[in-house]
Amino acid sequence: MKVATHQLRCTECGARIAGSAVNSIFRCPDCNGLYDVIYPWSSLPNGDTPASDSKLPNASALRWLWQERRTSTMSIDQSGVWRFRDLLPIVDDLEHVVTLREGNTPLYDLPRASKALGLDWILAKHQGMNPTGSFKDTGMTAALSVARERGFEWVACASTGNTSAAMAAYAARAALRSIVFIPEGKIAWGKLSQSMDYGALTVQLRTDFDGCVRVLTELVSRFPIYLLNSVNPYRLEGQKTPAFELLEQLEWQVPEHIVVPGGNLANGSALAKGFSEMHHLGLISRVPKVSIIQAEGANPLYRSLQENNGEELIPVKANTRATAIRIGNPASWRKALRALRTTGGWCEQVSEQEIALAKAEIGSEGIGCEPASAVTLAGLKKLVAQGKVGREERVVLILTGHTLKDSNYTIDYHRGELFTEEENAQISGSDQILHAALRKPPIVLEPDTDIVFRELESQMKLVHA
Ligand SMILES: *Cc1c(COP(=O)(O)O)cnc(C)c1O
Ligand SMILES: [Zn+2]
Numbered sequence: 001m002k003v004a005t006h007q008l009r010c011t012e013c014g015a016r017i018a019g020s021a022v023n024s025i026f027r028c029p030d031c032n033g034l035y036d037v038i039y040p041w042s043s044l045p046n047g048d049t050p051a052s053d054s055k056l057p058n059a060s061a062l063r064w065l066w067q068e069r070r071t072s073t074m075s076i077d078q079s080g081v082w083r084f085r086d087l088l089p090i091v092d093d094l095e096h097v098v099t100l101r102e103g104n105t106p107l108y109d110l111p112r113a114s115k116a117l118g119l120d121w122i123l124a125k126h127q128g129m130n131p132t133g134s135f136k137d138t139g140m141t142a143a144l145s146v147a148r149e150r151g152f153e154w155v156a157c158a159s160t161g162n163t164s165a166a167m168a169a170y171a172a173r174a175a176l177r178s179i180v181f182i183p184e185g186k187i188a189w190g191k192l193s194q195s196m197d198y199g200a201l202t203v204q205l206r207t208d209f210d211g212c213v214r215v216l217t218e219l220v221s222r223f224p225i226y227l228l229n230s231v232n233p234y235r236l237e238g239q240k241t242p243a244f245e246l247l248e249q250l251e252w253q254v255p256e257h258i259v260v261p262g263g264n265l266a267n268g269s270a271l272a273k274g275f276s277e278m279h280h281l282g283l284i285s286r287v288p289k290v291s292i293i294q295a296e297g298a299n300p301l302y303r304s305l306q307e308n309n310g311e312e313l314i315p316v317k318a319n320t321r322a323t324a325i326r327i328g329n330p331a332s333w334r335k336a337l338r339a340l341r342t343t344g345g346w347c348e349q350v351s352e353q354e355i356a357l358a359k360a361e362i363g364s365e366g367i368g369c370e371p372a373s374a375v376t377l378a379g380l381k382k383l384v385a386q387g388k389v390g391r392e393e394r395v396v397l398i399l400t401g402h403t404l405k406d407s408n409y410t411i412d413y414h415r416g417e418l419f420t421e422e423e424n425a426q427i428s429g430s431d432q433i434l435h436a437a438l439r440k441p442p443i444v445l446e447p448d449t450d451i452v453f454r455e456l457e458s459q460m461k462l463v464h465a
Contacts, residue, residue: 102141139237156220161187167200
């Protein structure tokens, strides 16, 4: 079946090209801008649509179709990305789709966090519940399917860990070869082990993420290797689908706020694109605010907004234990800025101590996430304190990665070994109390019943007191 065509549109100069005409680095040759994928029914910034005679897909027909596909046994229908394929016609032949049944992630409520913050409800959309444990799967299924359709044999990415895990898995499913560039010693072991497990050629470079990107850009310009970093706009087409899935889970009631972590700054804009498209097609009556939270040690967008109102990016030397967002020179910062401006969201930054506390709080609700995901709750606390989020507003945190991605972080936290003394000293008295209640280090005891019972008794009294 031949599905509708798409084009790529430069987000800076507006030039439009055929998808197959894009260069190997996914940058506009005239202005170096990044591309958006557009469809005949898309809404352009000037209010036009690319094909003026094109009919908008029908909102209620789409809702019905998406619902119907949930009971199908076809793999593309079981995928939480391709179930929405009507709004991402990026492959001509659906035979080329590579899927691990990504998406379909749960939406949880966080009653204790809501209560602590004085909000009516906070929900968590757990993208860590994807096949390789992060939201990167939703983008990878889309872009890797395009790579396969275009006949590439090799794919590559630079990664702080999760992109490489996702790419390696999807490439292996499609029998393509994959090359991963990762910063040496600065990624979580859980993620590195995945790319080896899935058979990627893994190259650790003695540099940071931004250094890896530089080398990779050269490589794909010289060899027929398909670039799968998030400058590849097809990834964002997959990454917009959690917005559709979320609204379906909320029975099309639009929440007020979406909070996402910001690293290379593509994901927030992908979700915003999903919401805008739903709005344009009449599936929802307004778009939620999309706010982006960065770690203080990797805060180029936050800084740029503070210092020059987002006119120019101020790259930083990134440093945070939330390795997934340890990026100082984010490629998609202009797209993120556009997402903030079109949805009315904010950009905040949070400290290492605030991230650790939020992560422990999410864990204590039986959910868990990797450190980068916890910036969402930490950032929400700030937005509430600043009066930007009101009590009755419904907030959805996007938890981007699974807690097992970085178990060392969690163990260090609970053993009290995560922070330096200096960092510990910066924690306020009230937060110290919260940390103390959340920390659950293992208790080491002799295997003697009396000793064990006495210890448990004292622990249990402590709880009941
Ligand atoms: C990639 C990633 C991010 C950052 O997403 P960007 O699109 O790079 O901003 C956040 N959290 C996790 C767990 C990730 O893997
Ligand atoms: Zn351009």
